[in-house]
Amino acid sequence: MILTDGRHHHFILYKPYGYLSQFKSHDSKQQSKKFLGSLFDFPENAMAIGRLDEKSEGLLLITTDGKTSAFVNSQKVEKEYYAQVDGNISAEAIEQLKCGVEIGFNGIKYKTKPCKAFKLNETPNLPKRSKKIRDDRHGPTSWVSITLNEGKFRQVRKMTSAVGFPTLRLVRVRVGNIQLGTMQVGDVVAVDWFLI
CATH class of the missing domain: 3.30.70.580 (Pseudouridine synthase I, catalytic domain, N-terminal subdomain)
Structure with a gap:
């Protein structure tokens, strides 16, 4: 459109x-x-x-x-995020993200809507962040793509934490076709x- x-x-x-x-x-x-x-x-x-x-x-x-x-x-427009997470994210965690997970806002529980999620096989080609992220000497990291039709406050960060892989870096890479x-x-x- x-x-x-x-x-x-x-x-x-x-x-x-x-x-x-x-x-x-x-x-x-x-x-x-x-x-x-x-x-x-x-x-x-x-x-x-x-x-x-x-x-x-x-x-x-x-x-x-x-x-x-x-x-x-x-909620009609998709937003895609690349999240670098702490640890080597598992297939089980990806499935949980896709199905929806329970997160909290101001003490109220909320279950996220089903979304698209998959592990990236390679580190995405993104500019370096101004603040250094810890390196692999402190344990492995991995990247996941998460595409949402909703946008609760700090939602992606809360979702990856809920499945045991806290977000270290978060980059929105797409809004609709942009x-x-x-x-x-x-x-x-x-x-x-x-x-x-």
Whole structure:
């Protein structure tokens, strides 16, 4: 589906590790944090479509169109993540992820919806993260692809922890048909529309 409107602005961003998915601080306690507004001169009414938490990286869509944001945030659009996990993730854990696992939000239990998940046979070709991740001297790691139609707070991290393989690095690589591709950390691409 093509979402477009000549009056609006749309951007594709590779959000770096350590940045909040907002443009400036709304809280005096966040003055030391990094914001998207320092990466590019976004329009005043720009908004992130969905969020990536401070420690997550990757594809983030920015728009000035609230209807576009609402559509992408609906459960109709797939979001794919690559997660580097602590340990050599097992076939059993992958099956658990695919079927749905129980995670918690503010003390309330929630079972995730069935999703697509598979172990990556090779380390994905991603830019190095600004903060070093522990190396294999501290035990093996592995990579898994997880594709969701929902987006609860820190969901992928909670899911991999629930099956015994905590996430060490999390990169969103796809939203609908939009791919991270060869973008580098901090890249911003202005587009006329989103082909979702």
